[in-house]
Amino acid sequence: MTDLPSANLRGAVDLSGLVRRATDAARPAADPNASAGAESSLVFSTDDAGFQSVVELSTRVPVIVEFIAPGLSSALGPIVESYAGRLVLAVVDGSVNPQLAQAFQVREVPTVAAIIGGRPVNLFVGIPADAEVRQVFDELLQLAAENGVTGTVPTGEPVEGDETAEPAPEPLPPHHQEAFDAISAGDYPTAIAEYRKAITENPRDQLAVAGLAQVSLLDRLTGTTAAEIRDAAAARAGDVDAQLAVADLDMSGGHVDDAFGRLLDLFAGAVPDDRDRIRTRLLDYFEIAGADDARVTAARVRLASLLY
Numbered sequence: 001m002t003d004l005p006s007a008n009l010r011g012a013v014d015l016s017g018l019v020r021r022a023t024d025a026a027r028p029a030a031d032p033n034a035s036a037g038a039e040s041s042l043v044f045s046t047d048d049a050g051f052q053s054v055v056e057l058s059t060r061v062p063v064i065v066e067f068i069a070p071g072l073s074s075a076l077g078p079i080v081e082s083y084a085g086r087l088v089l090a091v092v093d094g095s096v097n098p099q100l101a102q103a104f105q106v107r108e109v110p111t112v113a114a115i116i117g118g119r120p121v122n123l124f125v126g127i128p129a130d131a132e133v134r135q136v137f138d139e140l141l142q143l144a145a146e147n148g149v150t151g152t153v154p155t156g157e158p159v160e161g162d163e164t165a166e167p168a169p170e171p172l173p174p175h176h177q178e179a180f181d182a183i184s185a186g187d188y189p190t191a192i193a194e195y196r197k198a199i200t201e202n203p204r205d206q207l208a209v210a211g212l213a214q215v216s217l218l219d220r221l222t223g224t225t226a227a228e229i230r231d232a233a234a235a236r237a238g239d240v241d242a243q244l245a246v247a248d249l250d251m252s253g254g255h256v257d258d259a260f261g262r263l264l265d266l267f268a269g270a271v272p273d274d275r276d277r278i279r280t281r282l283l284d285y286f287e288i289a290g291a292d293d294a295r296v297t298a299a300r301v302r303l304a305s306l307l308y
Helices: 051-057 079-080 098-103 131-148 174-184 188-201 206-221 226-233 240-252 256-268 272-291 294-308
Strands: 043-045 063-068 088-093 111-116 117-124
Touching: 043 079, 043 256, 051 088, 063 098, 079 088, 079 131, 111 131, 117 131, 174 188, 174 206, 188 206, 188 256, 206 240, 206 272, 226 240, 240 256, 240 272, 256 272, 272 294
Parallel strands: 043 088, 063 088
Antiparallel strands: 063 111, 111 117
16 A cells, blocks of 8 residues: 655646546446446446546546456445445456556556546555555545545436536647547557647647646656666666656656656756756656646756756
């Protein structure tokens, strides 16, 4: 089991910034192969294609994401349902949803994570005792409240045509839509190209700048494993590429201080050409975390002191 992050969730890859807000019901479409348990408004299965609605739902209520193996049922359904709509559970068959398995760095099942406001939070591998699970979920609810995610989901089935449903969002700008479609298909290079086009047309498009930083990070992590990255970084402490890769891994999991500290330490002893690469990567991280993040302010101050 891992400790929950600090109250500021910014810094993990913001999944909501990479997908379009869902225009249909908040509950994602069921995948009958993902879970043997009954579907409800609180416990449901999802997949790579339908995950954007899970991200949208996480802006209103914390979403537990449980990765299971084929033929297995969720172990967390009864616990989640006992929270009476303050939590929901999305069950994923990790064997047939590679994009989600990679995004959450799943190496074995069951693996359990959460999403709050579009940002992932690692919870645990395996299923601990019920008391431990409840302790983690209680802490998760506190973290969600500190980040303004305090909604609930009705315990019954969603009602079609419910007048309380949120209105459909405005359409995305063309290049953002193309980027979203590419991300949904796992085509990160095309998404990168589309965000770059948006920035060329409007250099002040901060959503495109942040989207480019986020999807570039995901693209760099494609085809890698956490174990390989960390082993390489440990074996080659002075290798800039290895350290940049493990900083990406830290950033993708929301370990912002670790990512910033690693690159700032590396920057201090680097040659000029490597310094440029490290500084560029840090600036990308600043976009992902957000200018209002206190950790960004502190890292900028330290970077400035190293530059001058």
